[in-house]
Structures are given as C-alpha cells and as structure tokens.
Amino acid sequence: MLRLHPFEYHRPSRLEEAVTLLAAHADDVMPIAGGTDLVPNMKHGLFTPGHLVALGGVEEMHGIAIEGEELRIGACESLAAVARHPEIEAVFPALARAAELVSGPQLRRVGTIGGNVCLDTRCTYYNQTRFWRKALGYCLKKDGDACHVIKGGTRCVAAHSADTPPVLMVLDATLEIAGADGLRDVPIGDFFTSDGVWNRSIEPDELLVAIRIPIPPEGTSVSFQKLRSRKSIDFPLANLAVRVGRDASSRVSDLRVVASAMGSYPRRVGKVEDAALGNELGPGVIEAVAEQAFRQCHPLDNITVDKEWRRAMVPVLVRRALSEIAEA
Template sequence: MLRLHPYEYHMPRALDEALSLLATHGDDAMPIAGGTDLVPNMKHGLFTPGHLVALGRVREMRGIASTGDEIRIGAAETLTSVATHPDVLAQVPGLARAAELVSGPQLRRVGTIGGNVCLDTRCAYYNQTKFWRKALGYCLKKDGDVCHVVKGGTRCVAAHSADTPPVLAVLDAVLEVADGADGDRTRDVSIRQFFTSDGIWNRSIGSSELVVAIRIPRPPPGTQVAFQKLRPRAAIDFPLANLAVRVGREDDGRVSDFRLVVSAMGAYPRHVGKVEDAALGNRLGPSVIEAVAEQAFRQCHPLSNITVDPEWRRAMIPVLVRRALNEIAAA
C-alpha cells in the first residue's frame, strides 16, 4: 500500500492568506486544489511537502463570469463546472469539450482548471513508485542525473499531458498570476509565454506564485475551435496526443485565421508552424484539410516518454487533424 508522508494542511479563505502561507513555508509548501494528480504523486514520493495550502475556499479563485469582451474563469473552478457552464458552452465550446474529456467524471468533479493548466509533466520513467525508480537509478526529473528518454540526455523531456492548455493557447488566453513573495503583486501572463521546454518545471512561475484566474477574449464572429484527444480508453487515461485547431472564416467561407496547437509530444504545448500556409485564403475542403494534416505529420515527432510506440502516435497526428477540421467544416 502506498502511504502519504506526514504534512500540515492549511485551509485559507482569502488569496492573500494563501500567498502568505506559500511565501512563509517556501519550498516546503505546495498548493493543492483538487489534488487528483498531486496526491498520487505524493504517494509515489515525487513530492514530499511539509505543508499543503488548500485553494478550494479561496474566494478570489472561484466563479465564472462573462463580460462583453471576455470570459473569466477562477482557477479553482472544477473541470465539471467549466464543461457545463452556459457561458463557456456558448462562447468557447472547444474549452468545454476539452474539460469534458479530462480523466473521468469523478475526478472532473474535484479536479480544477487551474490544476489542469499547472499539471506536472509525465514520463514513463518518472511516474512510478519510489521502489521502481530506485531500481532504475532514478531519472533527471527526480533524484537522478540522466534522462532515460534520450540517450545521454541532459535535459528533461517529460510530456506535457494536460487537455485544456492547447485550447486556451489557440484562444489567446491570459493567466492572472499572483506572487506572495512580492507583496501579493498580480501580473498577467499569456498562455503562450506560460510554458517552458524544461520538463522538470515547465511553467514560468515560481513556487510562491499562484494562477488565480484565466481570462479568454471573446473570439471574433466566424471563429470555430475543435479539440481532439488520443488515449487508450475513452475515459480516465492521460492523452497520448491531443490538439486544438482554431479556424476563422470570412463570409464567403475562406479561411482568414488558422492555428494548430499539439501537446503530449514534449514538455509544453507547441504551436505547429507552416500549417496556416495551406489553409489561409482557401475554403476548408478535402484538399486543404489533407495538406494541413500532412504538414502537421512532418512537424510532429513524439518521444518515447510515454509507454506507447512514438511512431504510432506520430501517425495518429494527421488523423486527429482531419477529425478536427472535418468537424469544423461540417458545422
């Protein structure tokens, strides 16, 4: 049986109190919202904080509100709340779809969108019990000095495995980040600048900072977003690959805006370049869809950081692209 280590559990009700606790206890503290990923990782000995700061009651991190220009989602809102909220369904249905496909219904009721955005990277050599990892000699991400994914690797390439960030990326979302170590200062961070290529810590925030809320600009008329996810089972599993596509069209049906973001390949969601060259100015017909799918295949190269054949995962990228674009074309 995997057991948790001893720790102190704090339940602040205000943002400044939560930030103060994180700043006071420093590296010995971690925030916890739903805990659906953090608690299993703690049982595996991947994290051993002496203090957990619960965020579920922090009022500034709750609520979903829509204005004329944007929709604001508190980071502590559950994935179920995001997937079913009328404003999300009406304005950014692609995000609702991505939230709906995270894990299974039980975990979505407690897991939060902020937790999904800040999800720790995953790897076949990292997300194991301490006994298993010790037998291997550990890995670069935890207790070791070598990455087992890339021979002789000196940089961690654990996979980003969250579902909502690709959709947030094509929607130009902005994260409100508060820092308790800097007088509770709040700053805006574009989702595009939020992630880094370092699989050990792939977020551009410090341990004393919190993602408070997510703001999503209202997409222009004619904009559609589709999300596709590849996994062994239709529920529970983390993605083997996922992607979000954004398409904006003129009144005559010609594509005026095109973006493609893929994830679960490496340590961060990646904007796929050059695919827009095949789409912009054209109608979204079979030949355009096929050209985009082929370009995505050429540019996506999964690593062996997940226990599924990377070549098969790569072969599925154009399949997912076709599905997403055919869904948009048929709408």
C-alpha cells in the same frame, strides 16, 4: 500501501492569506487544488512539501462569468463545472469538450482547471514508486542525473499531459498569477517552457488565480481532439486544438494548430496557414495542414504507447478537427 509523508495543511479563505502562507513557507510548500494529481505524486515521493496550502476555500479563485469582452474562469472551478457551464458551452464549446474529456466523472468533479493548467509533466520512468525509480537509478527529473527516454540526454522531455491548455492557447487566454510581489498577467503562449522538470513559468509559491479568454470574432471555430487508449480515465497519448477563422465569403482568414502530450510542452504547429489563408476549407487545405502537422510533430518514448503510432495519428486528429469545423 503507499503512504503520504507528514505535512501541515493550511486552509486560507482569501487570496492574500494564501499568498502569505506560500511566502512564509517558501521552498517547503505547494498549493493543492483538487489534489487529483498532486496526491498520487506525493504518494510516489515525487513531491514532499512540509506544507500544503489548500485553494478550494479561496474566494477570489472561484466563479465563471463573461466580463466585458472576456470570459473569466476562477482557477478553482472544477473541470465538471467548466464542461457544463452554459456560456462556455455556447461560446467556447471546444473548451467544454476538452474539460469533459479529462479522466472520468469522479476526477472531473474534484480536479480543477487551474490544476490542469499547472499539471506536472508525466513519464514512464517518473510516475512510479520510489522503489521502482530507485531500481533504475532514478532520473534527471527527480533524484538522478540521467534520462532514460533520451539516452545521454541532458534535458527532461517528460510529456505535458493536460487537455485544456491546447484549447486555451488557440484561444489566446491570459493567466492571472499571484505571488508575494502582487498580481501579473501571463499570456498562456508564454507560460510553458521546454524543461520537463518544471515546464511552467510559475513558482511553487505562486498561484494561478484565474484564466481570462477573449471572446473570439464571429466566424471563429475551434475543435479539440484527443487520442487515448480508452474512452475514459486515460491521459492523452496526443491531443490538439485547431482554430479556424473564416470571413464573410467563407474563406479562411486565420488558422492555428496547437499540439501536445508528445513532448514537454504544448507547441504551436508552424506554417499551417500557408496552404489555407484565402481558400475555402476543403479537402486540399485539410490534407495540406494534416501533412504539415505530421512533419512537425515527433512524439517521444516518454509514455508506454508506441511513438510511431502516436505520430501517425497526428494527421488523423487534424483531419477530424478540420472536417468537424468544415461540416459545422
């Protein structure tokens, strides 16, 4: 049986109280939302904070509402709530879909969208018991000094494995982050970094309070696609979000692709607009975008499923996304 280490559990009800607790125990504290990722990680000895600050009771981190030209989602809203919220389903169906495809129903009821955005990276050589990791000499991300994915590598490339960030990125979401110095806004495009050890611009003593998403202009469609071993429970082997804007004559005026679950952060695929802008979304454009994504996406051996097969599936996911948008 895997046991948890001893820790003190705090239950604030206001944001200020939560931030004060985090500051008071800096370097030995982590926030916990649904705990669906953090608790297994603690059982594996990957994190051993002496204090946990539970976010579920923090009033300011709840609520889903359209405010002016934006949708605001409290970070502690569950994935199930995001997936079935009528305004999200109506205005941001791809976000509802991404939330709906995370894990299985039990975890979606407890797991939050904030925890999904702040999810730790994953790797075959990291998400293991201490005994397992010790036998291998540990690794760069935790307790060791070598990477087993890239031999001789000096940088962790564990997989960013969250499903909602690609959609939030194509939708230009903004993250509200609170810390001892107050609140700051971070565009989600600036949030993730390439360092698989800690791939997000938020410290363990800061909080993601809410996510704000601008309502997209008319003619915008977004599709989310996920590759996984089974149709439930499994983390993504690859995932991507595609956004297409079309003008009054149905010609493409905006095209964005963000792909993830292959390396340590979600990445925008470049140059996809070249073949698409000003044209109708037909088979030629779809093929050109799929080809460009294939050229730029290079999954790594950070999970057990064959990286070449995952790469070969990238253009398939792009074709599915663009065909879905073209046919809608």
